Amino acid sequence: MKSKIAKISIAAIAALSLSASVASADTLSDTLSQGYLKCGINSGLPGFASADSQGHWSGIDISVCRAVAAAVLGDKTKVKFTSLNAKERFTALQSGEIDLLSRNTTWTETRDSSLGLNFAGVNFYDGQGFLVHKSLGVKNAKELDGAAVCVQSGTTTELNLADYFRKNGMKYKLVAYDSNDQVLKGFETGRCDVITSDSSQLYSLRIKLKNPAGSMVLPNIISKEPLGPVVRQGDDKWFNIVKWSYAAMVAAEEAGITSKNVDSMLKSNNPTVKRILGVEGKLGENLGIRKDFAYQIIKQVGNYGEVFERTVGMGSPLKIKRGLNALWTKGGLQYSPPFR
Amino acid sequence: MFALLRDRKVRGILFQLLTVIGLVAFLWYIGTNTVHNIEQRGIRTGFGFLTGTSGFAINDSPIAYNETYTYWRVFFVGLLNTIIISVIVIFLSSILGLIVGVLRLSNNWLVAKLSSAYIDIFRNIPILLQILFWYNVVLATLPSPRKSIEFFGSIFLNNRGIYVPKPDMNSTTIGVMVSVVFVFVFAFFLNKWANKKHEETGAEFPVLYTGLGLLVVVPIIAYFIFGANFNFSYPHLRGFNFTGGKTFYPEFLALTFALTIYTATFIAEAVRSGIEAVNKGQKEAAASIGLSGYQALKLVVLPQAIRIAIPPTINQYLNIVKNSSLATAIGYPELVTVFAGTTLNQVGQAIEIISMTMLVYLVISLAVSAILNWINFKMKIKER
Ligand SMILES: N[C@@H](CCC(=O)N[C@@H](CS)C(=O)NCC(=O)O)C(=O)O
Numbered sequence: 001m002k003s004k005i006a007k008i009s010i011a012a013i014a015a016l017s018l019s020a021s022v023a024s025a026d027t028l029s030d031t032l033s034q035g036y037l038k039c040g041i042n043s044g045l046p047g048f049a050s051a052d053s054q055g056h057w058s059g060i061d062i063s064v065c066r067a068v069a070a071a072v073l074g075d076k077t078k079v080k081f082t083s084l085n086a087k088e089r090f091t092a093l094q095s096g097e098i099d100l101l102s103r104n105t106t107w108t109e110t111r112d113s114s115l116g117l118n119f120a121g122v123n124f125y126d127g128q129g130f131l132v133h134k135s136l137g138v139k140n141a142k143e144l145d146g147a148a149v150c151v152q153s154g155t156t157t158e159l160n161l162a163d164y165f166r167k168n169g170m171k172y173k174l175v176a177y178d179s180n181d182q183v184l185k186g187f188e189t190g191r192c193d194v195i196t197s198d199s200s201q202l203y204s205l206r207i208k209l210k211n212p213a214g215s216m217v218l219p220n221i222i223s224k225e226p227l228g229p230v231v232r233q234g235d236d237k238w239f240n241i242v243k244w245s246y247a248a249m250v251a252a253e254e255a256g257i258t259s260k261n262v263d264s265m266l267k268s269n270n271p272t273v274k275r276i277l278g279v280e281g282k283l284g285e286n287l288g289i290r291k292d293f294a295y296q297i298i299k300q301v302g303n304y305g306e307v308f309e310r311t312v313g314m315g316s317p318l319k320i321k322r323g324l325n326a327l328w329t330k331g332g333l334q335y336s337p338p339f340r
Numbered sequence: 341m342f343a344l345l346r347d348r349k350v351r352g353i354l355f356q357l358l359t360v361i362g363l364v365a366f367l368w369y370i371g372t373n374t375v376h377n378i379e380q381r382g383i384r385t386g387f388g389f390l391t392g393t394s395g396f397a398i399n400d401s402p403i404a405y406n407e408t409y410t411y412w413r414v415f416f417v418g419l420l421n422t423i424i425i426s427v428i429v430i431f432l433s434s435i436l437g438l439i440v441g442v443l444r445l446s447n448n449w450l451v452a453k454l455s456s457a458y459i460d461i462f463r464n465i466p467i468l469l470q471i472l473f474w475y476n477v478v479l480a481t482l483p484s485p486r487k488s489i490e491f492f493g494s495i496f497l498n499n500r501g502i503y504v505p506k507p508d509m510n511s512t513t514i515g516v517m518v519s520v521v522f523v524f525v526f527a528f529f530l531n532k533w534a535n536k537k538h539e540e541t542g543a544e545f546p547v548l549y550t551g552l553g554l555l556v557v558v559p560i561i562a563y564f565i566f567g568a569n570f571n572f573s574y575p576h577l578r579g580f581n582f583t584g585g586k587t588f589y590p591e592f593l594a595l596t597f598a599l600t601i602y603t604a605t606f607i608a609e610a611v612r613s614g615i616e617a618v619n620k621g622q623k624e625a626a627a628s629i630g631l632s633g634y635q636a637l638k639l640v641v642l643p644q645a646i647r648i649a650i651p652p653t654i655n656q657y658l659n660i661v662k663n664s665s666l667a668t669a670i671g672y673p674e675l676v677t678v679f680a681g682t683t684l685n686q687v688g689q690a691i692e693i694i695s696m697t698m699l700v701y702l703v704i705s706l707a708v709s710a711i712l713n714w715i716n717f718k719m720k721i722k723e724r
Pocket of ligand 1 (some may be wrong): 042043085086104105106154156178179181187191197198201227289
């Protein structure tokens with residue numbers, strides 16, 4: 001723990017003070033010359049970022065890293081992943097240890113305006129919820145007055161929690177840890193009555209419990225948590241690349257292009273499809289990357305819907321419904337700016 | 341002018357001056373350059389953030405705090421918690437270390453072996469593991485609040501801490517507290533007087549027993565003088581948790597136990613080597629003038645041994661302060677947890693926050709060494 005803090009601070013101070021040129025740095029050429037993308041991720045959150053027994057990462061946040069690698073380097077496997085906890089993530093990005101942060105990070109005004117960051121989209125619309133022991137007999141968050149609540153420190157979750165109890169005139173006992181594992185332990189050993197986190201994560205936390213049936217998720221959603229990929233401020237070119245790599249996945253779903261049919265779609269007559277896939281126009285080149293960047297993303301990673309179903313949706317143990325994350329044409333919020 | 345330069349002393353001063361100027365200029369350059377770069381990247385700089393509202397809660401604060409207070413307040417809460425845990429652990433581990441260090445050299449085989457086993461085991465297990473062990477294994481196995489272990493119907497022990505009655509701050513409470521402080525001050529001067537008398541006339545005065553006696557009698561008298569009105573706030577179960585009284589949280593307890601037990605092993609070793617370093621002739625001389633084993637230890641051996649044990653003990657005290665930052669693993673809200681951790685994450689100003697934190701540790705470390713060096717100086721054998 002101590003060494004981690006030392007690591008962060010040394011990295012931060014060294015990187016921030018000595019590299020006068022980084023402010024105008026060209027992340028794209030750095031990435032091209034080193035041959036891989038430096039992506040910061042969660043250390044383990046089923047559906048968002050988790051490693052199998054061979055150390056192979058997958059999840060909806062991982063897909064964003066892979067999409068950018070496919071777009072920039074033409075190969076989705078050319079990624080160097082760095083696991084970060086909530087407290088480490090922004091310093092790692094600011095100091096250049098990573099070039100893309102894709103770690104269930106909520107887009108907020110403070111983060112956007114004073115941390116030197118830019119949010120490149122929203123790959124998961126989430127909201128904060130509560131997980132309780134069934135034995136408490138609580139059915140609604142409004143009944144939680146006086147409860148001990150476990151939460152991960154350094155998150156928006158911690159702030160929303162304070163807001164919610166204040167707003168409702170209730171009291172709580174905070175139990176804040178800096179790792180998810182300790183949050184789970186705290187809940188299992190009875191140090192706290194409740195876990196609060198982004199609700200998508202409550203389900204995966206629940207699966208990790210020794211006795212999942214002994215706990216339940218309350219119906220209340222107390223906040224807006226638009227989670228998305230983040231880059232450093234000051235490199236607009238890189239910002240655009242990440243923004244449009246993600247948009248390409250959504251646009252592909254809108255246009256009905258999937259990893260299976262993408263090759264035959266190359267022959268499509270639809271001008272939108274032609275532009276997305278780089279058959280017509282110069283969209284990729286305008287970004288400073290390959291013309292067929294979206295083709296590579298769709299072919300290697302898949303469109304947004306495919307990724308969603310595979311990582312957190314019905315094809316995964318989490319079985320999260322599309323809900324707010326459906327396309328705008330299906331009552332959701334996922335919407336790509338036009339590819340033209 | 342040149343003749344002056346040829347003077348070695350003048351030249352020396354000149355070069356030192358130039359070095360200092362160069363260093364300051366270099367640091368100034370790095371400083372402004374850093375601030376410039378950071379601002380270029382759209383990261384807020386400066387200490388203005390300290391007056392902003394924190395928005396998050398802290399579970400264990402010695403001063404009034406809630407989410408509407410500022411980051412400044414968070415800094416002080418963290419700082420106070422660091423100081424509180426350090427002072428308590430320094431106190432407890434010194435006592436434990438002294439006892440174990442002496443017992444380790446006991447003539448009783450079992451006692452000596454048990455002490456050395458304790459030292460060997462707890463000194464060699466990494467401190468972080470010990471903290472997690474106390475927290476996740478020992479304290480976590482206590483029953484839930486509803487099934488608390490109860491003492492006298494007013495002290496409760498469960499997996500959320502120890503709950504004890506807390507006296508209201510009325511005139512009786514304050515009067516009794518002041519009287520206790522008074523007894524300690526009095527005992528200090530009594531001890532001085534007794535030592536002087538002992539040196540001059542050889543007469544013994546039982547300072548310890550007198551002091552203990554006064555510690556019982558004086559507060560009782562004070563209690564009656566100041567209105568005989570103790571008013572306790574008792575912990576009681578309300579909803580999910582206990583409220584009222586004073587709570588010692590598991591995070592605090594685990595950290596205190598682990599750091600005390602770990603550090604005491606090092607202090608015990610310091611004490612032991614101090615005792616062993618005392619010339620054997622001293623012990624024999626003590627025995628030959630008819631002092632009992634205990635008297636020899638107390639009057640001859642320990643006073644000399646402690647002098648030798650002080651420098652390594654200083655180091656251990658400093659380690660306690662630094663190791664207290666391992667609390668982040670279990671979420672005890674000391675400085676590194678709430679300020680270099682949570683606050684840093686919420687406002688993102690790494691340089692400012694890490695500098696402030698490092699400065700605090702530097703100042704505490706320097707202060708501790710200064711105090712102990714002073715004690716060291718005072719306790720030096722006075723040549724007569
Ligand atoms: N979306 C929130 C919370 C993100 C977050 O760190 N969530 C925690 C759980 S509430 C997490 O992912 N923990 C996983 C880990 O650290 O391993 C934010 O951006 O502040």
